[in-house]
Amino acid sequence: MRILVVEDESRIAHYLRTGLEQEGHVVHVESNGVTALQQARSVDFDLILLDWMLPDLDGLEVCRQLRGEGSKTPIVMLTARDATSDKIAGLDSGADDYLSKPFEFDELLARMRA
Numbered sequence: 001m002r003i004l005v006v007e008d009e010s011r012i013a014h015y016l017r018t019g020l021e022q023e024g025h026v027v028h029v030e031s032n033g034v035t036a037l038q039q040a041r042s043v044d045f046d047l048i049l050l051d052w053m054l055p056d057l058d059g060l061e062v063c064r065q066l067r068g069e070g071s072k073t074p075i076v077m078l079t080a081r082d083a084t085s086d087k088i089a090g091l092d093s094g095a096d097d098y099l100s101k102p103f104e105f106d107e108l109l110a111r112m113r114a
Contacts (some may be wrong), residue, residue: 001046001112005029006036006062007078008054012101016049016078019105033057040066045073047112052079052090060093067094076111078103 003020007013008031017027028043030036033054040048040062048066052059063075074097077090082100090098097111 002026002044003028004036004039004043004045004048006031006033006048006050006054006059008032008051012051015105023109031055033059033062037062037065040071040073041069048073048075049078049108050075050095052077052081052086060089063090063093063095076108078108 003025005013005016005020005027007016007029013029013031017029020027028039030039034056036054037057050059050062059077059079066073066075075095076097076099077095078099078101079086079090080101087098099108099111
């Protein structure tokens with residue numbers, strides 16, 4: 001799978017890249033919403049793992065814009081925001097799934113398979 005990871009915390013981005021590459025995926029990492037949106041528009045990704053709180057353009061807006069442009073790429077929000085209202089906002093923005101940090105890597109893999 002070709003995966004776009006959008007995460008501004010370098011430690012988490014490294015963890016995701018390493019784990020996903022060990023699972024055989026091709027991973028591209030972006031650390032802000034503007035460049036993530038550009039990449040998502042120009043590369044055919046199979047999945048986007050998207051943080052909410054990003055510099056320049058937040059993950060909700062990235063998701064809204066992609067969906068507004070007709071993108072069908074599955075999007076999983078990975079964020080520290082874990083209130084029910086946050087989950088609803090993430091899903092209503094167009095995300096296919098929502099996983100709160102901290103999370104178990106095996107659960108992320110299961111959600112990706114689903």
